[in-house]
Amino acid sequence: MADKLRAAKKQPDHPLDDLLRRDRIPHIWCPGCGIGTAFSSCLNAIKSSGLERKNVVMVSGIGCSGRAAGYVNLDSFHTTHGRAIPFATGLKLGNPDLNVIVFSGDGDLFAIGGNHLIHAARRNMDMTVICVNNLNYGMTGGQVAATTPNMAKTTTTPRGNPETPFNLPHIAYAAGATFVARWTILNTREITKSIEEALLKKGFSFIEVLSPCPINYGRRNKESSQDTLKLYQEKTIIKNGAHPSEIDIDPEKGIILGKFVDLQQPTYIEKYDKICRSLMNH
Amino acid sequence: MEKAILTGKYYMTGDVACAEGALAAGCRFFGGYPITPATEIAERMAVRLPEVGGTFIQMEDEIAAMATVLGASWAGVKSMTATSGPGFSLMMENIGLGICTETPCVVVNVQRGGPSTGLPTQSAQGDMMQARWGSHGHYEIIALAPSSPQEIFYQTITAFNLSETYRLPVLIMSDEIIGHMSERVVIPDKKDIKTLCRPKPKGRKDRFKLYEPGPNGVAAMPAAGEGYNVHVTGLTHDEKGYPILTVETQMEMITRLTAKISKNLNDIIQTEPYFLDDAEMVLISYGVSARTSLAAVDIARKQGIKVGLLRLITVWPFPEEQICELAERVKRFITVEINMGQIHREVQRCVGGKAPVSLVGHPGGTIIPPDRVVEKLKEAF
Numbered sequence: 179m180a181d182k183l184r185a186a187k188k189q190p191d192h193p194l195d196d197l198l199r200r201d202r203i204p205h206i207w208c209p210g211c212g213i214g215t216a217f218s219s220c221l222n223a224i225k226s227s228g229l230e231r232k233n234v235v236m237v238s239g240i241g242c243s244g245r246a247a248g249y250v251n252l253d254s255f256h257t258t259h260g261r262a263i264p265f266a267t268g269l270k271l272g273n274p275d276l277n278v279i280v281f282s283g284d285g286d287l288f289a290i291g292g293n294h295l296i297h298a299a300r301r302n303m304d305m306t307v308i309c310v311n312n313l314n315y316g317m318t319g320g321q322v323a324a325t326t327p328n329m330a331k332t333t334t335t336p337r338g339n340p341e342t343p344f345n346l347p348h349i350a351y352a353a354g355a356t357f358v359a360r361w362t363i364l365n366t367r368e369i370t371k372s373i374e375e376a377l378l379k380k381g382f383s384f385i386e387v388l389s390p391c392p393i394n395y396g397r398r399n400k401e402s403s404q405d406t407l408k409l410y411q412e413k414t415i416i417k418n419g420a421h422p423s424e425i426d427i428d429p430e431k432g433i434i435l436g437k438f439v440d441l442q443q444p445t446y447i448e449k450y451d452k453i454c455r456s457l458m459n460h
Numbered sequence: 461m462e463k464a465i466l467t468g469k470y471y472m473t474g475d476v477a478c479a480e481g482a483l484a485a486g487c488r489f490f491g492g493y494p495i496t497p498a499t500e501i502a503e504r505m506a507v508r509l510p511e512v513g514g515t516f517i518q519m520e521d522e523i524a525a526m527a528t529v530l531g532a533s534w535a536g537v538k539s540m541t542a543t544s545g546p547g548f549s550l551m552m553e554n555i556g557l558g559i560c561t562e563t564p565c566v567v568v569n570v571q572r573g574g575p576s577t578g579l580p581t582q583s584a585q586g587d588m589m590q591a592r593w594g595s596h597g598h599y600e601i602i603a604l605a606p607s608s609p610q611e612i613f614y615q616t617i618t619a620f621n622l623s624e625t626y627r628l629p630v631l632i633m634s635d636e637i638i639g640h641m642s643e644r645v646v647i648p649d650k651k652d653i654k655t656l657c658r659p660k661p662k663g664r665k666d667r668f669k670l671y672e673p674g675p676n677g678v679a680a681m682p683a684a685g686e687g688y689n690v691h692v693t694g695l696t697h698d699e700k701g702y703p704i705l706t707v708e709t710q711m712e713m714i715t716r717l718t719a720k721i722s723k724n725l726n727d728i729i730q731t732e733p734y735f736l737d738d739a740e741m742v743l744i745s746y747g748v749s750a751r752t753s754l755a756a757v758d759i760a761r762k763q764g765i766k767v768g769l770l771r772l773i774t775v776w777p778f779p780e781e782q783i784c785e786l787a788e789r790v791k792r793f794i795t796v797e798i799n800m801g802q803i804h805r806e807v808q809r810c811v812g813g814k815a816p817v818s819l820v821g822h823p824g825g826t827i828i829p830p831d832r833v834v835e836k837l838k839e840a841f
């Protein structure tokens with residue numbers, strides 16, 4: 179009887195339950211935030227990839243997106259600000275059987291952690307990096323980021339951002355990433371597919387996911403979550419194979435989405451084994 | 461496959477002996493960044509690790525190097541890095557993550573003159589307090605100080621054993637002279653080298669708690685990929701590893717992190733007495749300066765001065781009890797170190813005014829000659 183009652187009271191199952199730390203829900207993300215959508219797309223990709231779960235690990239840095247590692251029911255590492263990629267590098271080199279996902283934000287991966295990102299890409303370190311780009315530092319209250327559009331308002335650029343933002347796929351590509359894609363949180367199926375492809379592919383994969391931060395970025399730039407989604411709907415153009423140098427985020431010209439790069443290159447570990455260990459058998 | 465333990469007699473620098481000690485301890489990952497006078501440790505590991513099935517990587521900076529060391533440790537591999545002052549400063553952030561997440565690893569600091577770029581090719585012992593408190597927040601740390609290439613070989617093994625036993629980054633505070641000097645180093649047989657590994661979890665995986673203290677206050681540690689679904693965070697966390705940002709959890713976590721060291725001092729602290737039994741004056745020294753002090757004791761004893769030496773093998777945690785005991789019967793203490801009085805302050809604290817404590821210090825760049833210590837002893841005699 180008690181069992182039946184408990185069963186009746188039990189919350190409905192969520193299809194991703196087995197990949198979530200249910201005892202950590204509710205999450206900290208604000209209403210209208212896009213991180214959750216990027217996160218669930220990532221979990222769907224883990225599921226559909228068919229990879230053995232115990233070998234899939236998630237590493238995050240610091241920030242709103244950096245909290246993802248705290249909600250995934252896998253071996254998960256919430257590291258220091260900007261250092262998710264080198265931490266993930268250590269995990270991968272320590273156990274090459276691991277399938278390593280780095281899930282973090284634009285500030286974490288491209289400002290404080292920018293140096294690590296370009297070098298991991300250059301090495302073709304086998305990992306999948308998912309960067310939720312919300313154009314600002316959300317966790318600390320909405321400061322200017324390396325991705326904030328020129329003239330946009332943030333708490334540290336109250337009269338408008340004088341700087342020029344990074345084009346993230348271009349940096350990843352130029353540094354040597356062998357898989358590069360960009361989507362918005364409206365493209366959940368495409369995000370899932372890209373992440374799945376990246377997980378099953380060897381090498382450094384980079385997926386940018388544009389995502390609204392209504393609470394901090396949106397508020398100061400008169401852009402509600404709906405406005406951002408509308409922008410994603412109306413101003414994006416899917417152009418697979420577009421050259422990453424030509425896809426600066428410019429709503430006037432249209433925001434280019436798609437899979438831009440998909441190359442086969444030997445990974446760091448493959449090269450290390452071949453070059454540095456080859457004398458061992460002689 | 462090449463041998464990990466090169467049993468035999470060698471003429472080796474301290475840096476090379478350190479690398480060989482690490483390999484003998486079972487270290488199979490090194491993440492580094494070049495810096496004088498520690499580069500030779502990285503260079504040796506770059507040659508040796510792939511020979512024994514391990515991995516060496518040179519990262520883009522010391523921040524990244526330290527991060528890879530933590531990552532590799534969570535993959536289940538004994539891992540280390542080596543650096544000097546400027547790199548040590550950069551590593552402090554992730555040394556803190558290692559302390560907070562209880563990650564075993566070894567960090568070697570081959571000290572040189574500072575602050576800043578300082579004296580890249582000349583010795584100093586100026587990072588001793590940075591070793592103690594360099595990362596933010598309150599924590600306990602273990603730091604060892606080798607006095608010779610032979611000792612750094614053994615100390616690196618000890619450092620790995622302590623890091624695996626107590627689950628934290630263990631620091632080896634070497635210096636330019638020990639790092640670059642060549643001396644006889646004997647590498648023993650494999651069977652004579654004791655190596656310890658982190659405690660492994662037993663029992664049901666779903667009931668496993670990542671930071672539930674075991675009998676000695678230290679929790680068992682699974683590796684990534686073993687199916688424990690661990691969550692590891694640098695946020696204040698509970699025994700399960702989940703971030704709980706409350707005063708109570710902070711209290712519990714800091715108590716756990718500090719107690720595992722402070723309750724095992726007898727197992728951790730090592731010192732070496734030299735002529736202490738009848739000593740009226742005692743030198744307190746460590747690392748390369750302990751060699752100066754040893755020579756000074758010999759010279760002074762010949763001149764009828766009853767002086768002894770307490771050599772600190774473990775510098776952190778500080779051997780408070782031993783110095784407090786000595787303070788009950790000794791007439792004077794002299795700290796000998798290549799800085800302007802870092803460990804000296806600790807000695808003063810422990811002596812607590814019961815005897816005068818003086819310093820023979822030097823801001824760095826050279827070894828302290830024994831004569832300076834003997835002079836000081838004569839002044840006091």
Ligand code: SF4
Pocket residue numbers: 206207208210211212213242312316317390391392393394395
């Ligand atoms: S601050 Fe912005 S990015 Fe962070 S959770 Fe809220 S809406 Fe999302």
